[in-house]
Amino acid sequence: MLREIPREERPRERLIKNGPQSLATYELLAIILRTGYKKNSVLDVSKNLLSRFSDLNELSEATIQELKTVPGIGEAKAVELLAAIELGKRINIPKRSQISLTNPSNVYNFVKEKLQNLNQEYLIALYLNSKSELIQMRTISVGAVNLTVFDIKNILKWGLKYSSTAIILVHNHPSGDPTPSRQDMNATKDIIKAAATVDLSVVDHLIVGKGSYYSFLEKGMMRSL
Secondary structure, X not given: OHHHOOHHHOHHHHHHHXXXXXXXXXXXXXXXXXXXXXOEOHHHHHHHHHHHOOOHHHHHOOOHHHHOOOOOOOHHHHHHHHHHHHHHHHHHHHHHHOOEOOOHHHHHHHHHXXXXXXXXXXXXXXXXXXXXXXXXXXXXXXXXXXXXXOOHHHHHHHHHHOOOOEEEEEEEOOOOOOOXXXXXXXXXXXXXXXXXXXXXXXXXXXXXXXXXXXXXOOOOHHHHO
16 A cells, blocks of 8 residues: 555655656556555556556547546546646647658657667557648557557547548567568558548658668658559
8 A cells, every 4th residue: 555655755755856757657647646446555546547558648548438447547536637638738739739740751760769679569650730740649559579460440540530631650670670571561551542531641651670760651662552
C-alpha cells in the first residue's frame, strides 16, 4: 500500500522536491487518481491502467466506459483523467500545428529517436492536414523482432477520426537494415487502395533502420505499387 512507502519516496512528495519530470508515467497518473482500490494501492491502479491501454496515445482516446473497465477506475476518476488529458491536448495544439512533414528527411528526423533503437517492430501512422502539418501521431501496432502488424482498419479509423487528408506510415526494422520486405510492399499497396476508398491519401511509407531510412516516396515506389 502507498502508506507503506516512506513519505519522501511517494510520488507527490518527490514531485514537490524534484519536479514532475522526475516521475514515471504511472506515478504521475497516481497523483491524479489519488486513491487505490480495495487491496490495490493507487500505484497498482495506475500500472493496471497503463497495461490496459498500449500507450498514452491510446489512453488519451479512451472513453469513460473504457476507462471504467480498469479495476479501481470509477466514473469520477475517469472524468478526472479525461479532463487532465484534454488540458494536455489543448496545451499541445499550437506546437503540433507547427510540425510540417513535407519530405522524407523531415519525417525521419521527427521519428528516428523514437524508433531506431527499439527491439520490436512498431507501426506508427502520422496523420496530416492539407498543408502537410501533423495533426496526430499514433502507434497502430507492436509486432515482433521481424514482423509488423499492418492493421488497415485501425489506420483508417484514426484517419477519419482526426479528419486528416493524408497519412504517412512509419515502422522500424530492429535489424538495422531499412530495406522493405515483400510483406512491407504488399501491405503498403493494400493500405493505399483501402485509404483511397475513404478519400485518404497515403503519401509515404518510411522504414527506420540504424542511422538510415528507406522512403517508398523517395524511391518512387508509391507510384509503382
